[in-house]
Structure formats: structure tokens, C-alpha cells
Amino acid sequence: MSFLWRKLATSNPNVAGEHDGDEAPPFPSLASAQRATVPQIEIDRNGVEHGAQSGTDNFSFTVATELNKTDMPPPRRQSVVSSLSPSSAPSTGPASVVASARAPRTSQANTTPSVSSERPLPKFNFSNAAPSGQLAVPTVTAPITLAQARRRREKVALDPGFSQLDWATLKNTGKDLSGRPNGVPPARITLDELKRHSTQEDAWTALGGKVYNISPYLRYHPGGVKELMRCAGRDGTKLFNLTHVWVNYDRMLSNCFVGYLVPRNS
Ligand code: HEM
Numbered sequence: 014m015s016f017l018w019r020k021l022a023t024s025n026p027n028v029a030g031e032h033d034g035d036e037a038p039p040f041p042s043l044a045s046a047q048r049a050t051v052p053q054i055e056i057d058r059n060g061v062e063h064g065a066q067s068g069t070d071n072f073s074f075t076v077a078t079e080l081n082k083t084d085m086p087p088p089r090r091q092s093v094v095s096s097l098s099p100s101s102a103p104s105t106g107p108a109s110v111v112a113s114a115r116a117p118r119t120s121q122a123n124t125t126p127s128v129s130s131e132r133p134l135p136k137f138n139f140s141n142a143a144p145s146g147q148l149a150v151p152t153v154t155a156p157i158t159l160a161q162a163r164r165r166r167e168k169v170a171l172d173p174g175f176s177q178l179d180w181a182t183l184k185n186t187g188k189d190l191s192g193r194p195n196g197v198p199p200a201r202i203t204l205d206e207l208k209r210h211s212t213q214e215d216a217w218t219a220l221g222g223k224v225y226n227i228s229p230y231l232r233y234h235p236g237g238v239k240e241l242m243r244c245a246g247r248d249g250t251k252l253f254n255l256t257h258v259w260v261n262y263d264r265m266l267s268n269c270f271v272g273y274l275v276p277r278n279s
Pocket residue numbers: 164165166167168169218227234235236237240241242243244249252253256257260262265266
């Protein structure tokens with residue numbers, strides 16, 4: 014076999030010139046007469062085939078000629094179409110796919126995704142495709158409404174001296190910010206009592222069963238005074254958790270602790 018190849022190589026200057034090393038040659042050779050007889054079919058975006066070789070107007074013609082020569086049944090007609098739909102093809106992609114119907118695969122074979130037209134074409138959704146040259150990233154849909162998301166990330170300009178760092182500095186002074194009379198906390202706070210503290214100057218809220226005086230914190234709140242006041246005078250646990258469950262309110266408001274929320278008749 015190697016003898017035969019060597020003989021062929023030396024008798025064919027094209028082959029010898031292409032393969033000086035140990036690398037296996039593409040089969041058939043890129044410049045071979047066999048490859049030259051393979052019709053080149055150009056398929057446009059609508060899936061219509063066009064003969065690309067001069068003198069060979071269509072594939073059937075070539076197959077018929079081959080059949081007469083070899084007496085073999087014609088190969089199944091293969092049709093290769095672009096799997097991209099016309100409307101969704103990337104802007105930089107080729108307008109059409111040129112496919113050699115019977116050419117064997119070589120390292121230079123067209124790697125564009127292709128399928129037989131007898132199988133249903135896969136449906137790709139390129140509506141979220143990234144600009145050319147970038148990978149498309151699937152969209153992640155959060156389980157909240159758009160209105161909720163907008164409200165959640167609304168940016169509020171805090172006054173100078175009212176950043177979270179300023180709040181931490183104030184809190185670390187150890188100053189009692191609960192506003193309790195005489196420094197004695199009511200041990201038990203009913204819902205009725207809680208409701209009476211619903212103004213900006215005197216705002217209480219219950220979080221996780223504990224009641225806090227949030228008036229001192231209002232201007233420090235990154236979500237703004239208005240948002241924080243929504244939980245004033247009532248149990249704000251649900252609203253708080255819906256907004257930012259990751260915030261450690263107990264640590265942030267430890268100086269503002271007033272008492273424990275209890276049922277009406279206890
Ligand atoms: C006393 C209870 C509360 C405390 C201690 C508190 C604390 C905080 C903190 C620390 C942040 C910054 C968190 C972050 O960016 O990840 C924040 C942001 C926010 N909070 Fe609150 N919060 C409270 C109650 C509320 C309530 C009841 C609402 C609304 C109903 C609310 C609405 C917001 C909003 C919209 C932001 C986002 C601000 C931004 O993205 O810049 N908060 N809150």
C-alpha cells in the first residue's frame with residue numbers, strides 16, 4: 014500500500030508537492046479529478062439550489078452521467094441547506110451555503126450547521142442573539158413583575174452625612190435611639206399601641222416580632238424615607254422581607270429597639 018502511494022506520489026507532481034511530511038493526505042486530493050467532477054450546489058436562503066459549476070446546470074445531470082459510466086444506482090440526492098432561517102441569520106454570516114453534495118469531509122470542509130432537508134429543520138431562536146462576534150447569553154427572567162423590580166432598585170439621593178457608614182458610626186456610639194420615656198422599654202406592645210406611632214417624628218415598626226423606633230433611621234435609609242414609612246405603625250416584616258431579606262435589621266436597629274409585639278389580649 015505504501016509502495017503504491019509512493020509510486021502515485023512520484024508520478025503526480027501535485028500530490029508530491031502537497032505532502033512532504035507524514036501528515037495523511039486529504040482524500041481525495043484537493044486538486045483531484047474526482048473532486049472536480051463533484052457538482053457544487055449553491056443553496057440560497059430560500060432553500061433553492063443553484064448549480065455553481067459552469068457546464069453542469071444541475072445535480073441530476075451529473076448523476077445521470079455518472080450512472081451511465083458505472084452502472085451503479087444513483088446515490089440518494091442530498092440537499093444541504095442552511096439551518097438558519099432567512100429572518101434570523103446573523104448579519105455577518107454567509108448569504109448562502111455552498112455545499113459539495115458528495116465531496117468527502119476534509120479539514121477544509123464547511124462547518125456551518127447543516128441538515129438533510131428530509132428531516133424537520135431545528136428551530137433556533139436568535140431573537141436574543143448578541144451582536145456579531147459575541148456569544149448569545151440566555152435571558153434570565155426573575156420571578157417578579159417589572160414594576161416590582163423598578164420599585165425595588167429605585168435610587169434615592171441621601172443627604173450628606175446620612176450614608177450607611179454615618180449610620181454605623183452613630184450606632185456604634187452606643188446612644189439609645191429607641192425614644193423610650195425614661196429609658197424604660199415597654200415590655201409588651203400591642204398592635205393598637207403600634208398603630209399610634211405612624212408619623213415621621215414618631216415611627217415604630219414591628220419586624221420579626223420586635224418593635225423598633227425607625228424615626229432616627231429614616232434619613233439614612235438607602236431606599237428613601239417614603240419607602241421606609243410604608244411600614245410605620247404596623248408589622249413591616251412581610252414588606253421588609255419582600256424588599257431585602259438579606260439586610261440584618263436586628264443588628265442595624267439594635268439601638269432603636271422598643272419592645273416586643275404581643276397579641277391584643279395578652
Ligand atoms: C426598618 C426596616 C428597614 C431597614 C433597616 C432597611 C434597610 C435597608 C438597607 C440597609 C438597604 C440597602 C440594601 C442594599 O442595597 O442591598 C435598603 C435598601 C432599600 N430599601 Fe430598605 N430597609 C427597611 C425597610 C424598608 C421598607 C419597608 C421598604 C419598602 C417598602 C424598603 C425599601 C428599600 C429599597 C427600595 C431599597 C433599595 C435602595 C437602593 O437600591 O438603592 N426598605 N434598605
